[in-house]
Amino acid sequence: MEAQTIICQNCQTPNPAKNLYCQSCGKPLAQAASTPAAPPSSSQSSEPVQPVSQVEEAEPASQSPTSAPVYPTPVQEQPPMPSQEPGWQGSPPPGGPPQGYHPQEMPPQQPAYYPAAPPPPPPAPAVPTVENLGAWKDGWADLITGEASKAGDVEKEFVEEIKKRNIPMVLVEKVELASKFNKANFLVVRKPGGVVAVQINPCGNDLSLSWSLYTKHVPNWRMLAVLAAIAFVVSFLNALGTFNFGIFFVNWVFGTFGWLMPVAILALIGGYVWKGSFWYFFLENPGDIANDELIALMLAVHQSIQSAVGNAGLDSGKLRNKSTFKVGINQRQI
Numbered sequence: 001m002e003a004q005t006i007i008c009q010n011c012q013t014p015n016p017a018k019n020l021y022c023q024s025c026g027k028p029l030a031q032a033a034s035t036p037a038a039p040p041s042s043s044q045s046s047e048p049v050q051p052v053s054q055v056e057e058a059e060p061a062s063q064s065p066t067s068a069p070v071y072p073t074p075v076q077e078q079p080p081m082p083s084q085e086p087g088w089q090g091s092p093p094p095g096g097p098p099q100g101y102h103p104q105e106m107p108p109q110q111p112a113y114y115p116a117a118p119p120p121p122p123p124a125p126a127v128p129t130v131e132n133l134g135a136w137k138d139g140w141a142d143l144i145t146g147e148a149s150k151a152g153d154v155e156k157e158f159v160e161e162i163k164k165r166n167i168p169m170v171l172v173e174k175v176e177l178a179s180k181f182n183k184a185n186f187l188v189v190r191k192p193g194g195v196v197a198v199q200i201n202p203c204g205n206d207l208s209l210s211w212s213l214y215t216k217h218v219p220n221w222r223m224l225a226v227l228a229a230i231a232f233v234v235s236f237l238n239a240l241g242t243f244n245f246g247i248f249f250v251n252w253v254f255g256t257f258g259w260l261m262p263v264a265i266l267a268l269i270g271g272y273v274w275k276g277s278f279w280y281f282f283l284e285n286p287g288d289i290a291n292d293e294l295i296a297l298m299l300a301v302h303q304s305i306q307s308a309v310g311n312a313g314l315d316s317g318k319l320r321n322k323s324t325f326k327v328g329i330n331q332r333q334i
Contacts, residue, residue, distance in 0.1 A: 008024065008025065008027060010025050011024050013025070132177075134194070134195065136214055137326065138212070138213045139210065140320070143203065144206060144319075145206050147314055148202035148203065148204065150312050150314060151202045154305075154309055155200045157308035157309075158187065158308035159187065162301070170190065170191050172189050173188050174186070175188055185201060186199055189297065189301055191294070193290050194215045197211065200305075207314075213298055219284065220285070223281045227260075227267055228260065231262075234259045235253075235256040238251070267282070
């Protein structure tokens with residue numbers, strides 16, 4: 001007689017009827033049999049059939065080892081990661097990190113970006129000083145009371161008057177010049193050999209007018225060489241009385257430097273007595289023609305200021321007169 005089997009509803013595997021769980025997947029088996037059972041024998045008919053509920057409640061220990069159900073292996077939980085950071089915070093735990101802990105790799109560090117510093121501002125151009133124009137030679141100044149508001153008009157008219165004269169090799173420009181105490185705007189009239197600086201600026205409520213002539217000092221190298229030669233010759237003649245050549249040479253060389261000072265003093269006195277200037281033998285003299293041209297430039301500037309004051313609606317007759325113009329040792333009476 002064939003034994004009764006039960007079909008597993010989960011994996012369709014035939015199981016003996018005495019199994020409570022599927023021997024393949026471990027799921028509980030249903031009571032219905034897949035094949036009809038043979039009629040019970042006479043020896044079995046006398047035994048009562050247990051209900052299905054009683055059969056399910058029976059202890060599985062009575063089953064044979066071969067028919068023991070297979071349970072799924074439980075998944076072991078991994079220990080939690082102590083930290084998601086690439087390293088421990090503080091000191092590491094005793095015995096090192098737990099097994100299975102793999103620190104997170106640091107991403108490649110990108111170079112820090114710092115914006116480039118802006119370039120430093122260019123240095124402010126140095127304001128030229130009045131001394132840069134040269135040595136002061138002559139000048140004039142006056143003040144018109146209560147007419148400070150007319151400074152712009154007079155300045156504009158002055159530039160127009162200089163242009164009308166059409167003087168050769170004359171350039172007019174407006175520049176800012178510094179002195180020891182302040183800075184001021186000047187109208188600079190340039191000509192080879194000299195510069196006339198004109199001021200037409202407000203002075204409180206009044207209008208200030210002025211001009212000054214400046215010339216460059218050029219050393220008179222030829223005359224300086226003559227003075228040095230005189231000291232050299234005088235020292236040589238003074239050392240001739242020495243018969244020892246070594247002593248003679250020392251006296252000659254050092255005597256030359258010693259005679260330079262007396263010769264320079266005599267030249268200063270001679271220049272003042274002869275030409276009325278201490279620096280006559282030391283500075284280059286432009287000559288009478290060049291000096292006359294500078295005097296003519298001063299006259300043109302002075303007359304242009306007078307005309308500009310009248311054209312701006314002011315009384316030019318109140319301006320202070322100037323009759324003497326000089327350049328160095330030259331002087332002209334107008």
